[in-house]
Amino acid sequence: MDLVGACRAFVAVSGYSSFTVGASAARIPQSVASRRVAALEKHFGGRLFTRSSRTVALTPFGREMLRPARRLVELAEAMEHDAERARLRPFRLAVPAICVPRLLAGLVAEARRHDLNLDLYPAEPVERAELVRTLEVRAALVAVPADEGVWRVPLGLAGHTDPRDATAIYIETLRAGRAERGTRRRRVWLQPEDDVPHVRDRVIRLRDSVGLQPAQVVVTDSLVTAAAEVLGSTDVLLCSRSQADDLGLHWRPVGEMPLARGYDVAAGLRDEVQQIRALPVLGRCLGA
Numbered sequence: 656m657d658l659v660g661a662c663r664a665f666v667a668v669s670g671y672s673s674f675t676v677g678a679s680a681a682r683i684p685q686s687v688a689s690r691r692v693a694a695l696e697k698h699f700g701g702r703l704f705t706r707s708s709r710t711v712a713l714t715p716f717g718r719e720m721l722r723p724a725r726r727l728v729e730l731a732e733a734m735e736h737d738a739e740r741a742r743l744r745p746f747r748l749a750v751p752a753i754c755v756p757r758l759l760a761g762l763v764a765e766a767r768r769h770d771l772n773l774d775l776y777p778a779e780p781v782e783r784a785e786l787v788r789t790l791e792v793r794a795a796l797v798a799v800p801a802d803e804g805v806w807r808v809p810l811g812l813a814g815h816t817d818p819r820d821a822t823a824i825y826i827e828t829l830r831a832g833r834a835e836r837g838t839r840r841r842r843v844w845l846q847p848e849d850d851v852p853h854v855r856d857r858v859i860r861l862r863d864s865v866g867l868q869p870a871q872v873v874v875t876d877s878l879v880t881a882a883a884e885v886l887g888s889t890d891v892l893l894c895s896r897s898q899a900d901d902l903g904l905h906w907r908p909v910g911e912m913p914l915a916r917g918y919d920v921a922a923g924l925r926d927e928v929q930q931i932r933a934l935p936v937l938g939r940c941l942g943a
Contacts, residue, residue, distance in 0.1 A: 656694050656695070656698055657691070658695075658698075658727070659727060659728065659731045660691055661691040661692065661694055661695040661698070662695065662724040662725075662727050662728050663681055663691075663728050663731075664677070664678070664681055664683065664687070664688040664691040664692055664695075665691070665692055665695055665703060665717075665720075665721070665724050666721070666724050666725055666728050667680045667681040667688070668688060668692060668704070668711060669703075669704075669713055669717065669721055672710055672711055672712065673710065673711065674688050674689055674692075674711060692704065699716075699720060701714070701716040701720075702714050702716060702717070703716065703717035703720060704717055744772065745772050745773070745774035746766075746771055746772055746773050746774060746793050746794070746927075747774045747775075747776055747791075747792040747793050747794075748773055748774070748775055748776065748792060748793065748794050748795065748796070748931065749776045749777075749778050749782070749783040749786045749787065749792045749794070749795035749796065750775050750776065750777055750778075750783075750795075750796050750940070751777065751778075751779075751780075751783070751796060751848055751918075751941065752777040752778055752779055752847070752848070752878075753846070753848050753878060753898065754777065754940045754941065755897075755901065755940070758936070758939055758940040759775055759940055761936050761939075761940075762775075762934065762936045762937060762940050763775065765934060765935065765936045766934055769930075769933075769934070771930065771934075776792055778795075779847045779848065779850075780797070780798040780847070780848060780850070780851050783795040783796065783797055783798075784797050784798075784921070787921045787922065787923075790923065793922060793923065793927060794920055794921065794922035794923075794927055794928065794931050795920070795921050795922075796918050796919075796920060796931075796937075796941070797918065797919055797920070797921045798848075798851045798853075798916065798917065798918065799853075799917040799918065799919050800853040800917050801853070801915035801916065801917035802917070803917055803919070804916075804917025804918050804919050805918065805919050805920070805932055806917070806918040806919075806937070806938050806941050806943040807915050807916070807917055807943060808895050808915055808916040808917075808918070808941055808942045808943050809895065809896070809908065809913070809914070809915045810849070810854070810893055810894065810895060810908075810909070810914040810915055810916060811823075811824070811893075811894070811895075811896065811899075811906050811907050811908040811909055811914075812824040812826070812843065812891040812892070812893060812906070812907060812908075812909055813885070813891060813892045813894050813898075813899035813902070813904035813905060813906040813907075814885060814889065814890070814891045814892070814904060814905060815885060815886050815903075815904060815905070816889070816905065817905045818905060818907055821907060822907065822908075823907050823908050823909065823910035824891065824907045824908075824909065824910060825909075825910035825911060826843065826858075826861055826862065826865055826867065826909065826910070826911055827865035827866070827867075827911070829841040829842070829843065829867060829871060829891075830865060830866050830867055839888075840867075840868060840870070840871050841871065841888075841889050841890055841891070842870070842871050842872070842873050842884070842890045842891075843858065843862070843871060843872045843873070843890070843891055843892075843893060844873050844875055844881035844884060844885060844890060844891070844892045844893065845858065845872065845873065845874045845875065845881075845893050846875060846877075846878040846881050846892070846893070846894065847874075847875070847876055847877070847878065848878075848916070849893055849916065850874050853917070854893075854914060854916065855874060857912070857914060858872055858893065858914070859872060861909075861911055861912065865911070882902050882904075885902075885904065886902075886903075886904075892904065893909075893914070894906070895916070895942040896942070897942040898942065916941075916942075918941055918943075920932050
């Protein structure tokens with residue numbers, strides 16, 4: 656027996672002294688209200704109402720049972736209200752600042768279909784890790800080595816000129832020849848999202864191994880600044896293919912070695928980690 660449903664019918668009928676009106680107030684058919692009250696009487700082992708052709712009235716036993724029935728109905732309604740609030744409570748998720756707003760909007764919409772009300776907080780890698788550590792967000796997409804991540808985003812070099820038939824861009828080609836020593840050297844720009852050891856340090860080691868000057872690899876605190884430099888020169892930007900497309904740049908993988916971003920979810924609860932990982936739109940937001 657649905658004890659809560661039966662008590663709802665009992666309370667409604669007692670409030671109106673009528674099965675017809677009480678059932679209408681409870682938004683159930685009269686026949687259903689009658690069956691539920693009868694089931695409740697059988698369950699309790701006593702009559703709740705005396706019935707006549709025109710009215711119903713509480714029995715002494717019914718009057719005794721009305722108060723606890725009301726408490727049960729009120730508690731059930733409070734639980735339903737709390738469940739709705741918990742379902743709608745914002746789930747604050749720190750995401751990379753480079754994610755495209757259009758794709759993030761799709762992520763929020765997809766999450767709502769999974770009863771998850773995302774509140775997105777764009778931030779750089781170090782800040783995202785700190786936010787989840789200090790519990791200022793419930794979860795964060797953190798940067799990890801590509802071979803350890805749930806999502807892997809290949810990186811390459813992008814410039815404003817089309818390399819045409821080239822299948823890759825080699826960093827060693829940025830090394831200045833003798834005839835170019837008096838001119839400005841081409842640079843590789845690293846954006847804040849790639850200012851993490853497993854990306855930055857590999858690029859710097861590659862820079863040193865092919866003989867580039869230290870100043871030819873620049874870590875900037877702004878993607879806009881880096882993109883502007885690349886658009887106005889022969890410099891190149893380390894980025895994903897999707898970022899290059901958004902910026903109108905021509906992208907090729909790095910010739911000397913594969914480079915990639917890795918992402919995983921960090922959260923206080925294992926269930927919340929799995930909940931975020933399961934969102935199918937998330938990889939597209941990251942460029943994976």
